[in-house]
Amino acid sequence: MADGRAHHLHLTAGDVGGYALLPNNPDHVAALAAHLDDPVFVARNREFETWRGTLDRETVVVTSTGVGGPSTALAVEELAALGVHTMIRVGVSGSLRPDIGNGELAVVTAAIRDEGTTRQYLPVEFPAVASIDVVLALQEAAVAGGVPHRRGIVHTKDSYYGEMEPERMPLAAALVERLDIWRRGGAISSEMETAAVLVVGSVLDVRTGGVVLMWSEDAIRDGGPAPAVEPLFATAVGALRRLVAAHVEAGAAGAA
Numbered sequence: 001m002a003d004g005r006a007h008h009l010h011l012t013a014g015d016v017g018g019y020a021l022l023p024n025n026p027d028h029v030a031a032l033a034a035h036l037d038d039p040v041f042v043a044r045n046r047e048f049e050t051w052r053g054t055l056d057r058e059t060v061v062v063t064s065t066g067v068g069g070p071s072t073a074l075a076v077e078e079l080a081a082l083g084v085h086t087m088i089r090v091g092v093s094g095s096l097r098p099d100i101g102n103g104e105l106a107v108v109t110a111a112i113r114d115e116g117t118t119r120q121y122l123p124v125e126f127p128a129v130a131s132i133d134v135v136l137a138l139q140e141a142a143v144a145g146g147v148p149h150r151r152g153i154v155h156t157k158d159s160y161y162g163e164m165e166p167e168r169m170p171l172a173a174a175l176v177e178r179l180d181i182w183r184r185g186g187a188i189s190s191e192m193e194t195a196a197v198l199v200v201g202s203v204l205d206v207r208t209g210g211v212v213l214m215w216s217e218d219a220i221r222d223g224g225p226a227p228a229v230e231p232l233f234a235t236a237v238g239a240l241r242r243l244v245a246a247h248v249e250a251g252a253a254g255a256a
Ligand SMILES: O=P(O)(O)O[C@H]1O[C@H](CO)[C@@H](O)[C@H]1O
Pocket: 023, 024, 025, 066, 067, 068, 090, 091, 092, 093, 160, 190, 191, 192, 193
């Protein structure tokens, strides 16, 4: 924009540092930012709310992406243009396996690109893969916090109700069959944003990853209790704390 603010996020380069956490839900931004040092509200436009804080004196922003690939791609694009080099999606998903407990975390290794946004960047043969150092940092943070978790592939889609109530859709048979295919291939949960973070991040040379809370199949079916989000937030911030510390140590070693 003419005043230097990014078109959708309404942020300037001075508002951000190198690191971002990307919840989908604007209602999660302040609660996630509360895990940082000195959290402050920065901007809100449409579904994009941003708070800023620090970890080990490095600036970290928490920006909501809104639901789905298109708005998530906008957020990744604009944060990358402002200088953010490391982004972690932090969200909620539905488990695709009966052995997963309500509230377990999925530390994302990769995403199935069953959505439209990333196909406008790269053909579908291109993988949506998390950066290995983000995967390891998330796993270490979950272990340190005693949070139940597993690494795995998530399914990213465009239609929430196409997953939850496929029988209502004209495409019912194909939706059910495809979800079963992803399950049989090893996918552990389904959500709506991770593929956009990983693929757009790859194109823009941003280090990315994701961690999503999983509602169990029982809880989804029975309308059971929503799992608590605090262990998710603590794990995401713990991972970023590790990545910041590794960066500081690498800088110190380089300077020595
Ligand atoms: O709970 P969050 O992180 O908002 O994300 C999940 O919930 C939304 C659907 O209700 C989708 O955005 C899906 O990815």
